[in-house]
Amino acid sequence: MCAHIPYPADIYTILSTTMSAPEAHKYEFDVKMTCSGCSGAIDRVLKKLKDVPEPTVQDYTVDLDKQLVNVTGTIPYEDLLAKIKKTGKEVRSGKTIQ
């Protein structure tokens, strides 16, 4: 009787599966923004999630004209929505695109 001892190749497979980075998603939010001060506030909040050693937001755009905030990141949708809501801005709608 002998237990299966994984070969190095098996270990590599296990590690790469369990330790791989979480998948990034694309999100879109319709946010009421009436001036550059409004969009600037959203920008600053997202910048804080992006410009850190282990960012949960990889990229984003804040479009005042279209009233749209687009985000690409590993951050879960609900966490991102909560962050945007904490700006006090009215979030009309939000969705996961990809």
Place this chain on the structure above:
Amino acid sequence: MCAHIPYPADIYTILSTTMSAPEAHKYEFDVKMTCSGCSGAIDRVLKKLKDVPEPTVQDYTVDLDKQLVNVTGTIPYEDLLAKIKKTGKEVRSGKTIQ
């Protein structure tokens, strides 16, 4: 040898001392707000701290013209500052008035 057993009057004193509400303070923040959307965002964040069963903010005003946010509440200064900063608005300065 007999331990001191508090009289009802003593118990009342103990309870009223240990269970009294925390003292309310007055705070003032100079916040960059460029439109009613900006001041409305601050208003919504403070409203959430006021309109709850056990509010930590008792009263507040948001003055767009003067760029001032005045708050009366039991909330500690640092907690309130953190809440306002999460709006993404630039807080130029803040102080405890009373």
